[in-house]
Amino acid sequence: MIDTSEFRRVLGHFTTGVSIVTTVRADGRPCGLTVNAFSSVSLQPTLVLVCVEKVSDSHGCIHASGIYAVNVLEEGKGESLSRRFATWAVEDKFEGVAYRDAKTGAPVLEAALAWVDCRVVEGVSVGDHTVFIGEVLDADAREGRPLVYYRGGYGRFEP
Numbered sequence: 001m002i003d004t005s006e007f008r009r010v011l012g013h014f015t016t017g018v019s020i021v022t023t024v025r026a027d028g029r030p031c032g033l034t035v036n037a038f039s040s041v042s043l044q045p046t047l048v049l050v051c052v053e054k055v056s057d058s059h060g061c062i063h064a065s066g067i068y069a070v071n072v073l074e075e076g077k078g079e080s081l082s083r084r085f086a087t088w089a090v091e092d093k094f095e096g097v098a099y100r101d102a103k104t105g106a107p108v109l110e111a112a113l114a115w116v117d118c119r120v121v122e123g124v125s126v127g128d129h130t131v132f133i134g135e136v137l138d139a140d141a142r143e144g145r146p147l148v149y150y151r152g153g154y155g156r157f158e159p
Ligand SMILES: Cc1cc2nc3c(=O)[nH]c(=O)nc-3n(C[C@H](O)[C@H](O)[C@H](O)COP(=O)(O)O)c2cc1C
Pocket: 018, 032, 033, 034, 035, 036, 037, 038, 051, 052, 053, 055, 056, 057, 058, 059, 082, 083, 085, 086, 087, 088, 149
């Protein structure tokens, strides 16, 4: 076993994109959080995964709804969206954020560079997180540059 802060420091060297995972509450209001633990899993069937901390508000929302969308963020305004969806201090994270409902009913953000709309096929409890494996039922992407996350800071992708 290694120390948690050392674990975070070392794993922070793995560069990722940043996404907002969205779903809906039982009363229909949207719910979501910033996630970089997102990965493609399988081509046939088309599966992805997100790792969500069990204590987060969004964990209960995804568990109950059985659906989620992953919204890949763009550089520029993606950074403020990332910060907004990574805090508990905001009463309504979606206030002033444009979105529409995807096929499953999960909110797809207008600001998303790419998105996948998923139905949860399995939730695997692993340590303090749940790995929600989702079957991708719809997806799209547009031109733009991604928001990048490296060693706890935001950056840009320069080809
Ligand atoms: C760049 C970044 C990446 C993050 N990645 C994850 C992640 O993969 N899984 C997770 O559970 N939390 C992740 N978080 C933390 C959550 O966004 C944060 O705990 C959030 O406040 C949870 O919101 P909620 O309780 O309203 O659901 C990340 C935060 C940031 C800033």
